[in-house]
Amino acid sequence: HQVLRVVPQSDEELQKVQELQDLEHLQLDFWLAPRRLGLPVDIRVPFPSLQAVKAHLEAGGVSYSIMIEDVQVSRGAGQRWDPVQRERGSFCPTPQALLDEEQTEMLRSSRQLPLSTETFNYEAYHTIDEIYNFMDMLVAENPNLVSKLEIGRSTENRPLYVLKFSTGGTNRPAVWIDTGIHSREWVTQASGVWFAKKIVQDHANNEGVASILETMDIFLEIVTNPDGFAFTHTKNRLWRKTRSKHSGSICVGVDPNRNWDAGFGEAGASGNPCTETYHGPYPNSEPEVKSIVDFVKSHGNIKAFVSIHSYSQLLLYPYGYTSAPAPDQQELHEVSAKAVAALSSLYGTKYKYGSIITTIYRASGGTIDWTYNQGIKYSFTFELRDTGRYGFLLPAKQIVPTAQETWLGLKVIMEHARDNLY
Amino acid sequence: MELPPSHFPAARAAAVAVGYLRYLRGGPGRGLQLREVRSARRQDIDDVGHKYYLELELEDVLDKGSTVNCTAEVLYHLGSKTSAPDVQVTVQGELRSTEQADKEFYNRIRSLEKELEAENIPDSHGNVPPELEPIHLLAWAASGYVIWQNSTENTKFHLAQVKHVKQVKRSDEDLQFDYVLLLHEMVSQEVLPCGVSVLWHPQRGARVCHGPGSA
Numbered sequence: 001h002q003v004l005r006v007v008p009q010s011d012e013e014l015q016k017v018q019e020l021q022d023l024e025h026l027q028l029d030f031w032l033a034p035r036r037l038g039l040p041v042d043i044r045v046p047f048p049s050l051q052a053v054k055a056h057l058e059a060g061g062v063s064y065s066i067m068i069e070d071v072q073v074s075r076g077a078g079q080r081w082d083p084v085q086r087e088r089g090s091f092c093p094t095p096q097a098l099l100d101e102e103q104t105e106m107l108r109s110s111r112q113l114p115l116s117t118e119t120f121n122y123e124a125y126h127t128i129d130e131i132y133n134f135m136d137m138l139v140a141e142n143p144n145l146v147s148k149l150e151i152g153r154s155t156e157n158r159p160l161y162v163l164k165f166s167t168g169g170t171n172r173p174a175v176w177i178d179t180g181i182h183s184r185e186w187v188t189q190a191s192g193v194w195f196a197k198k199i200v201q202d203h204a205n206n207e208g209v210a211s212i213l214e215t216m217d218i219f220l221e222i223v224t225n226p227d228g229f230a231f232t233h234t235k236n237r238l239w240r241k242t243r244s245k246h247s248g249s250i251c252v253g254v255d256p257n258r259n260w261d262a263g264f265g266e267a268g269a270s271g272n273p274c275t276e277t278y279h280g281p282y283p284n285s286e287p288e289v290k291s292i293v294d295f296v297k298s299h300g301n302i303k304a305f306v307s308i309h310s311y312s313q314l315l316l317y318p319y320g321y322t323s324a325p326a327p328d329q330q331e332l333h334e335v336s337a338k339a340v341a342a343l344s345s346l347y348g349t350k351y352k353y354g355s356i357i358t359t360i361y362r363a364s365g366g367t368i369d370w371t372y373n374q375g376i377k378y379s380f381t382f383e384l385r386d387t388g389r390y391g392f393l394l395p396a397k398q399i400v401p402t403a404q405e406t407w408l409g410l411k412v413i414m415e416h417a418r419d420n421l422y
Numbered sequence: 423m424e425l426p427p428s429h430f431p432a433a434r435a436a437a438v439a440v441g442y443l444r445y446l447r448g449g450p451g452r453g454l455q456l457r458e459v460r461s462a463r464r465q466d467i468d469d470v471g472h473k474y475y476l477e478l479e480l481e482d483v484l485d486k487g488s489t490v491n492c493t494a495e496v497l498y499h500l501g502s503k504t505s506a507p508d509v510q511v512t513v514q515g516e517l518r519s520t521e522q523a524d525k526e527f528y529n530r531i532r533s534l535e536k537e538l539e540a541e542n543i544p545d546s547h548g549n550v551p552p553e554l555e556p557i558h559l560l561a562w563a564a565s566g567y568v569i570w571q572n573s574t575e576n577t578k579f580h581l582a583q584v585k586h587v588k589q590v591k592r593s594d595e596d597l598q599f600d601y602v603l604l605l606h607e608m609v610s611q612e613v614l615p616c617g618v619s620v621l622w623h624p625q626r627g628a629r630v631c632h633g634p635g636s637a
Binding site: 124125186232233237238240255270275276277312350352353354358359360361387388389390391392393394395396398 | 426427428429430437453455456457458483544545546547548549550562580581582583604606608609610611612613
């Protein structure tokens with residue numbers, strides 16, 4: 001991040017700076033907000049937005065200076081702070097003093113949990129406790145829109161929570177989104193948190209998915225594999241599976257994306273408990289999977305189901321367990337094309353799309369093969385950024401851009417489901 | 423026969439070609455990655471194996487504005503678990519020079535009092551401290567060798583993480599780094615550790631000397 005300082009000297013210049021506040025997608029953090037002519041405006045600019053901000057200022061003839069070249073370096077690698085809006089009167093501390101103060105505040109806040117979803121840091125990776133706390137805050141702040149459902153318990157007895165976003169009705173047609181089913185795919189849980197906040201914001205501003213929420217509900221399971229996720233924080237960052245132990249083996253864990261009842265146990269999964277694609281002793285042996293199966297069946301009105309993974313930058317539709325094309329292949333392919341185009345429009349991120357079995361590999365017992373066979377026509381899997389340079393260890397500064405672009409693709413799918421109810 | 427560029431056979435062969443090229447031309451100042459498979463063709467040669475003809479678009483992660491086109495041929499030998507695919511890559515045009523960055527890195531490492539040692543690059547949050555970025559890119563180049571040597575039509579490898587790196591002081595002019603790399607294999611989803619010794623010199627480039635470990 002860079003921190004830029006602007007001192008507007010005319011009404012036109014002030015307006016140019018104020019315009020920046022409205023460009024939400026730039027994710028600007030105004031340390032000193034625009035007030036009056038002659039007063040400094042300090043803006044913390046994330047790297048991906050730098051070019052746009054500088055271009056905007058230069059086009060308006062507004063001069064700026066770079067106060068802090070690279071905020072990350074001066075704070076120590078890996079540290080972040082909460083984007084708190086800061087208003088100060090006419091007294092303007094020097095940049096160094098500001099930083100020192102922020103560091104004290106960050107140290108304090110790193111021991112405390114953020115006080116609201118406004119101060120939650122979306123640009124960092126979080127622990128289970130922090131994410132579960134975020135969910136509770138989101139519900140508390142938006143009780144008329146958001147509720148939290150417990151759909152089951154994991155092997156290690158962690159609650160499995162789903163957020164429900166609904167403006168009313170009874171058992172409306174619904175969209176399901178899950179993130180984090182493979183615990184090492186950290187950008188997915190982080191994106192799920194961002195999605196939750198985005199849904200609430202859109203609804204408050206009556207834009208984006210607000211129109212979808214008029215007729216549909218959205219269900220979002222952010223930490224779909226909490227035991228695995230906890231393990232990636234404490235013991236092994238690259239753990240993928242659940243943490244179940246089935247008799248007869250010293251090895252732990254079942255691949256939750258091979259445990260569904262669709263071509264279960266066929267080619268495309270492993271019967272060896274010590275492998276990463278072990279399908280488990282029988283379908284739905286994993287409570288993380290069974291709880292979703294039970295939920296989907298008893299809800300009965302889910303129209304779109306999206307399971308989110310990383311990495312590879314792909315949008316996939318059924319099947320993985322058979323090379324027979326899905327009956328709705330053509331429509332799913334067209335929707336995928338539109339969704340990928342929308343996703344790419346934001347930052348130029350390149351995605352490929354197609355059926356699982358042709359695009360990545362044969363995989364049996366997979367989530368969306370089961371949901372599709374249940375009659376949920378719009379069943380998709382995303383593989384998010386990147387294509388292998390960082391892989392599972394995607395830099396935290398890519399969380400928000402990834403979530404933003406993915407959301408555009410998700411909206412295409414949700415809108416298509418809404419406009420083509422069946 | 424023509425292959426759809428979005429299907430996995432072309433993608434896997436491309437990954438081998440890019441790995442090979444990364445080893446040949448990559449280093450602490452250059453990281454080449456695949457942007458797009460433009461076209462792919464496969465030829466089945468009796469008693470020999472499967473040969474892929476690829477047109478690829480690449481980019482240097484340190485120079486993202488510009489792209490580089492290349493053609494590649496990847497021959498997977500029949501039924502072979504022990505021999506690496508034969509790879510040929512032709513880059514069209516020039517790659518951006520890394521002479522300055524290479525010199526700076528070389529001099530910096532040579533002037534270290536203690537041998538460099540580090541682990542978990544990137545860390546859990548995807549961070550790579552700026553001074554370790556060239557070490558990461560060199561590992562990425564070396565992983566290209568390992569990937570090339572170990573690939574089949576049923577695998578697709580990526581470097582998941584540098585678990586450990588230790589510099590080994592040498593009496594000659596090369597720099598030596600002993601790495602423990604974690605490779606992620608996409609089809610089996612396994613993460614495989616692999617120890618390699620890498621020599622590097624600004625003019626001579628990267629060389630993997632001891633063979634890869636258990637990858």
